[in-house]
Amino acid sequence: MILQEPDLTIENLCFSYPEYPGLPARRLFDGLDLELAEASIAVLLARPDQGKTTLCRTLVGLVPRFSGGSVEGRVRLGSVELLEHQPFDLLEQVGLVFQHPGEQLLLSRCDSEIAFALESLGISRPEIEARLEDALRAMSLERYRKESPKNLSGGEKKKLLVACLIAVNPQLWLLDETLEELDSDTKTALLRLLKERRRTTLILSAKWHELFRDYVDRVFLMEEGKIQKIHEPVGSSEFHDLLRRRGFILPIEELPCRGATPQPRSPQPPSDQAPGSKAVKADPGKGDTLLEAAELFFRYEPDSGREGSTFSLKIAKLTLQAGSTLALLGDNGSGKSTLGRILCGLLTPKMGAIKIRKNGRLQQATEDILNRFTGYLFQDPDLQIFLPTIFEELALGLEHLHIETEEIRRRVDQAISLFNLPVTDCPPSLMSYGARKRLQAAVYYLLDRPLMIIDEGDSGLGVNDFAEMVRVFQNPGRALLFITHDHRLAQGLADEVLELKNGRLR
Amino acid sequence: MIPTVYGKRGLSAVHCFDPRGKIILLGVFLVTFFLPLRIGHLGIHLAAVAVLTVVFLGIGNVLRTLRLILPILVLVLILTPPFHREGPVLFSIRSVPILTVFGLVEALRLIVRFTGITLIFYLFMGTTDPDSLVLAFRWFRLPFSVSMVLSIALEYIPTIRIIYDQVRDAHRLRLADETMEARQAVNSGRTREKGKSKPRGKRGHRLAESIPILTSVLILSVRRIPTLAMALECRGVGRKNRRSSFHSLKTGAPMIRDGLITALIAATVVFSIVLFP
Numbered sequence: 202m203i204l205q206e207p208d209l210t211i212e213n214l215c216f217s218y219p220e221y222p223g224l225p226a227r228r229l230f231d232g233l234d235l236e237l238a239e240a241s242i243a244v245l246l247a248r249p250d251q252g253k254t255t256l257c258r259t260l261v262g263l264v265p266r267f268s269g270g271s272v273e274g275r276v277r278l279g280s281v282e283l284l285e286h287q288p289f290d291l292l293e294q295v296g297l298v299f300q301h302p303g304e305q306l307l308l309s310r311c312d313s314e315i316a317f318a319l320e321s322l323g324i325s326r327p328e329i330e331a332r333l334e335d336a337l338r339a340m341s342l343e344r345y346r347k348e349s350p351k352n353l354s355g356g357e358k359k360k361l362l363v364a365c366l367i368a369v370n371p372q373l374w375l376l377d378e379t380l381e382e383l384d385s386d387t388k389t390a391l392l393r394l395l396k397e398r399r400r401t402t403l404i405l406s407a408k409w410h411e412l413f414r415d416y417v418d419r420v421f422l423m424e425e426g427k428i429q430k431i432h433e434p435v436g437s438s439e440f441h442d443l444l445r446r447r448g449f450i451l452p453i454e455e456l457p458c459r460g461a462t463p464q465p466r467s468p469q470p471p472s473d474q475a476p477g478s479k480a481v482k483a484d485p486g487k488g489d490t491l492l493e494a495a496e497l498f499f500r501y502e503p504d505s506g507r508e509g510s511t512f513s514l515k516i517a518k519l520t521l522q523a524g525s526t527l528a529l530l531g532d533n534g535s536g537k538s539t540l541g542r543i544l545c546g547l548l549t550p551k552m553g554a555i556k557i558r559k560n561g562r563l564q565q566a567t568e569d570i571l572n573r574f575t576g577y578l579f580q581d582p583d584l585q586i587f588l589p590t591i592f593e594e595l596a597l598g599l600e601h602l603h604i605e606t607e608e609i610r611r612r613v614d615q616a617i618s619l620f621n622l623p624v625t626d627c628p629p630s631l632m633s634y635g636a637r638k639r640l641q642a643a644v645y646y647l648l649d650r651p652l653m654i655i656d657e658g659d660s661g662l663g664v665n666d667f668a669e670m671v672r673v674f675q676n677p678g679r680a681l682l683f684i685t686h687d688h689r690l691a692q693g694l695a696d697e698v699l700e701l702k703n704g705r706l707r
Numbered sequence: 708m709i710p711t712v713y714g715k716r717g718l719s720a721v722h723c724f725d726p727r728g729k730i731i732l733l734g735v736f737l738v739t740f741f742l743p744l745r746i747g748h749l750g751i752h753l754a755a756v757a758v759l760t761v762v763f764l765g766i767g768n769v770l771r772t773l774r775l776i777l778p779i780l781v782l783v784l785i786l787t788p789p790f791h792r793e794g795p796v797l798f799s800i801r802s803v804p805i806l807t808v809f810g811l812v813e814a815l816r817l818i819v820r821f822t823g824i825t826l827i828f829y830l831f832m833g834t835t836d837p838d839s840l841v842l843a844f845r846w847f848r849l850p851f852s853v854s855m856v857l858s859i860a861l862e863y864i865p866t867i868r869i870i871y872d873q874v875r876d877a878h879r880l881r882l883a884d885e886t887m888e889a890r891q892a893v894n895s896g897r898t899r900e901k902g903k904s905k906p907r908g909k910r911g912h913r914l915a916e917s918i919p920i921l922t923s924v925l926i927l928s929v930r931r932i933p934t935l936a937m938a939l940e941c942r943g944v945g946r947k948n949r950r951s952s953f954h955s956l957k958t959g960a961p962m963i964r965d966g967l968i969t970a971l972i973a974a975t976v977v978f979s980i981v982l983f984p
Binding site: 309313321569576583 | 836859876933936941946
């Protein structure tokens with residue numbers, strides 16, 4: 202590949218976060234260098250907490266403007282010095298899709314959302330209409346044109362944000378973990394579109410997707426505040442070996458959690474409850490049916506805001522056995538989260554029954570019982586993390602179980618070490634997205650529910666981090682269901698892979 | 708896609724009515740409810756607003772809204788009369804008047820006023836698209852930044868409700884053991900165990916349950932402020948050039964029709980105030 206005149210040049214970029222209460226000042230970038238040719242597509246692989254989001258925000262002018270801290274070095278896009286401009290002045294130069302889509306959506310209709318940046322540029326109405334149509338079509342969002350973005354699933358929100366970028370069509374596209382939470386068809390469509398539009402693109406990701414192979418021109422690694430180019434040809438065995446060693450590809454054949462009987466991780470997870478606690482105890486042996494759902498039917502109410510909605514979820518039978526790990530795949534909007542919410546009692550099916558194992562036999566479960574039986578990690582970790590420090594966050598559930606203070610401290614310390622979390626007095630809001638996901642998982646690890654559901658937990662986590670999380674939750678007396686778009690992860694970590702299509706299990 | 712009731716859009720006459728007219732009528736009704744009118748007069752205005760709200764937003768939504776303000780209305784009913792002891796005495800303790808006709812009328816006046824303002828805002832927000840609100844504010848010559856702030860603030864109300872629901876679900880799952888124990892205690896009227904707090908009544912329990920949820924919602928809402936600012940700047944808010952507009956307000960005959968209807972309703976309200984003060 203012939204490298205053209207660089208379009209994006211990062212020279213000796215250094216950045217340090219300021220000191221926050223409970224979090225010491227940290228030098229994140231220590232002389233980053235990067236060159237991207239015009240119209241090239243590059244993937245920057247970095248494990249969680251290495252600064253992917255901070256790098257994106259620096260390039261678009263949000264850091265240090267909103268974060269504080271000090272930045273040094275040069276960043277040029279063509280002839281524009283990016284560090285010398287405000288974010289709103291870089292609208293036509295750099296476009297960013299946030300890792301957390303809920304943080305970027307502002308308006309009450311999808312078409313308004315796409316048109317908003319075009320209005321800021323002062324573009325005429327007919328031109329906005331044309332670009333809007335193009336963007337909606339490119340992301341297959343035509344039917345959601347007048348919908349509220351708040352009603353979209355996580356993957357659909359990302360599609361909408363990409364549509365916003367398509368409409369503006371900036372010179373440099375920054376996609377911060379954008380391919381996560383997208384189904385395979387949408388990922389392929391997006392990569393093809395990037396190739397066709399010939400815009401300079403930097404995709405930041407915590408894992409290597411095989412789909413990248415046919416579309417990307419360069420692959421970089423970011424570790425310990427530096428960026429290094431991978432010289433091995435993309436797709437070669439050396440390339441795969443390197444990524445496997447660095448934790449960007451799941452080494453399926455080496456997985457300890459597959460095929461073998463899952464063992465509780467040492468030290469023993471806290472399965473005991475406080476004396477007198479009414480928590481549901483399953484105590485089944487491996488292979489016993491833990492939960493059985495039959496003839497489930499669910500449909501959102503007609504006045505739910507979804508115009509012309511025909512979505513319904515229909516599950517003839519679903520059985521979860523103790524010691525089993527199930528993966529649930531499915532396109533965006535196919536009903537994966539809806540099924541998860543039904544199994545933990547947050548949504549009530551219109552028809553059908555869910556039975557759980559209680560006192561040695563299967564019994565009909567009400568929503569209250571399912572709430573106590575199932576742990577459910579929301580797609581958005583921020584909706585489950587509220588307290589000022591990690592310790593308070595982890596201790597909350599245990600305090601409500603009336604466990605002794607010393608025991609709480611012991612269990613919290615254990616969870617912090619197991620989930621690789623920072624010190625106990627660190628404010629969760631200042632942690633990276635991946636670290637917040639690990640904290641969210643640690644909260645439910647301590648609650649030790651018989652059934653765990655992880656909704657797109659791999660998004661924002663490296664493959665090894667997610668595999669480790671799965672391993673922690675695997676237990677002979679418990680069941681685990683994880684929702685993902687990653688077929689390789691599903692096949693590598695689960696005993697059984699289920700797929701939802703238009704609300705039906707295949 | 709996870710639909711919520713908050714994105715609901717309607718095609719009714721009120722939903723499609725010109726937002727400029729709605730803003731004018733909102734102002735007229737707000738002023739009316741604040742004027743020192745007779746209680747009967749205020750009651751007629753309240754009834755008109757209530758009927759419109761029920762017709763266009765549904766009785767269920769109206770009742771839910773009224774349930775939210777019910778504790779405040781009860782407090783007003785209890786606390787207002789002792790401060791207005793003029794007029795015929797309805798209830799006294801040892802010749803100290805506690806409830807007089809005047810005190811009762813004042814309490815009712817405040818209740819009608821507060822309910823009316825709540826419903827008129829609810830009707831306005833429930834039937835008006837925030838995007839068209841920005842356009843309407845800009846038509847009234849408010850700068851874009853002010854219109855945007857107003858629209859985001861108004862839009863944030865349903866967003867907070869969505870966050871509240873999600874956080875409630877998160878708390879429900881996380882504290883399910885504790886919640887179940889407390890519920891069982893409430894339902895069975897169980898006496899308290901040594902060292903444990905007294906089980907609260909159903910209403911007290913619900914109130915106690917909602918405090919951590921509200922606190923969490925507040926924290927999440929505050930946390931959203933910087934990301935909201937980032938998202939706005941990434942979409943070009945702050946640029947010096949003139950903004951264009953994708954959506955547009957009504958023009959021509961529909962604008963004149965809605966303008967005339969607005970004028971007619973406003974005139975009717977003003978005349979009723981002049982004729983029956």
